[in-house]
Amino acid sequence: GQQVMQIPQYQHVQEGEDFTTYCNSSTTLSNIQWYKQRPGGHPVFLIQLVKSGEVKKQKRLTFQFGEAKKNSSLHITATQTTDVGTYFCAGPDDKIIFGKGTRLHILP
Amino acid sequence: ETGVTQTPRHLVMGMTNKKSLKCEQHLGHNAMYWYKQSAKKPLELMFVYNFKEQTENNSVPSRFSPECPNSSHLFLHLHTLQPEDSALYLCASSQSTSGLKNIQYFGAGTRLSVL
Numbered sequence: 001g002q003q004v005m006q007i008p009q010y011q012h013v014q015e016g017e018d019f020t021t022y023c024n025s026s027t028t029l030s031n032i033q034w035y036k037q038r039p040g041g042h043p044v045f046l047i048q049l050v051k052s053g054e055v056k057k058q059k060r061l062t063f064q065f066g067e068a069k070k071n072s073s074l075h076i077t078a079t080q081t082t083d084v085g086t087y088f089c090a091g092p093d094d095k096i097i098f099g100k101g102t103r104l105h106i107l108p
Numbered sequence: 109e110t111g112v113t114q115t116p117r118h119l120v121m122g123m124t125n126k127k128s129l130k131c132e133q134h135l136g137h138n139a140m141y142w143y144k145q146s147a148k149k150p151l152e153l154m155f156v157y158n159f160k161e162q163t164e165n166n167s168v169p170s171r172f173s174p175e176c177p178n179s180s181h182l183f184l185h186l187h188t189l190q191p192e193d194s195a196l197y198l199c200a201s202s203q204s205t206s207g208l209k210n211i212q213y214f215g216a217g218t219r220l221s222v223l
Contacts, residue, residue: 031208042198042214043151044110050208088151095164096141096210098151 004091006099014107019076021102023089032065032072037101038085046074081106111135114199114215121189122223129184129218131199139205140182141212142174146195157182158205189222196220 003026013019023032031050035043047056049065049072056063060083062075076083086101112133121127133140142154156164157176171193173185182199198217203209 033211035212042110042216043212045211045213048208048211086150090212095156095205096153096212098153101150 004089004097004099006089006102008102009100010103010105012105012107013079015081016078019079019083019104021074021087021089021104023072023074023091023099025070025091028069029091030069032069033090033096034063034072034074035088035090035098036085037088041085043088076104079104079106081108110213110215112199112201112213112215114197114218116218117216118219118221120221120223121186123189123191125189126185126187128186129197129199129220131182131184131215133180133182133199133201133213133215135201135213137201137203137213138179139202139210140176140179141200141202142172142182142184143198143200143214144195145198145217151198155184156205163205186220189220191222194220194222 005024007022033048034046036046037043047063052069053067054065060077064073084106086103088101089099090096115130139158141156144152153166154168155174160176171188175183196217196219199215200212202212
C-alpha cells in the first residue's frame, strides 16, 4: 500500500539555525499537505502543494513539492522557539496518509 | 479555535467501563475522521465517514465503535478497552475525503487513560 515516509524523526537545532524535514512517498501524489503540532496541542494545517516543482513560502517557512510529485520538503530559516513542535506531511490521494512526523527541538 | 470541538478533553476509565467520545464540527464539512495518536504510532487513522457513511475502517478492534448520526457529529463508543488503548484520540473534519478538499481540521483531542 501507499506509504509516506518522513525524515529525520527528531532534530535538535540551536535557535537561529536552519531546519529541514523531508517527506517521500512510494507513489505519485496528487497533492501534499503539511501540518504542525505544538507540544500538547493538535495538528494544524499549514499548507497544501499541488503542482509539480511548486515552491511556497510562509514567512520563514519554505515548502517544496518535487518534480515527480513523490517528495516534498519543509525548510525553516533561522529557527525560533515558537517553531518547536512536530511537523507532519500528509499524502492524500483516495485516502489521507500521514508521515510519522519530525519532532523539532530548539536549543536556546 | 478550529471549529471542531471534542469532549471530554480528558478521560480515565477502567477496562470494564463503557464511555463515549464526542466530536462536533461547525465548518459545514461532509467528512469526519477519528485518529489515534500515541508515542508508538504518531497519527493513526481509525475511521472515516463521508456524508454519514463509513468509508474507512483501518482494522480497528471492535471494542471501538464509531457512530455518525449526521455530518456534524461523530462519536466513538468505547468498551472493554485495554491499557494499550491509552492515547490521544483526535477527531478531524474536511470538506471532502479526496482530492484537494480533504484538508484536515483537527479538534483538540481527548486524552484517554485506561487503567
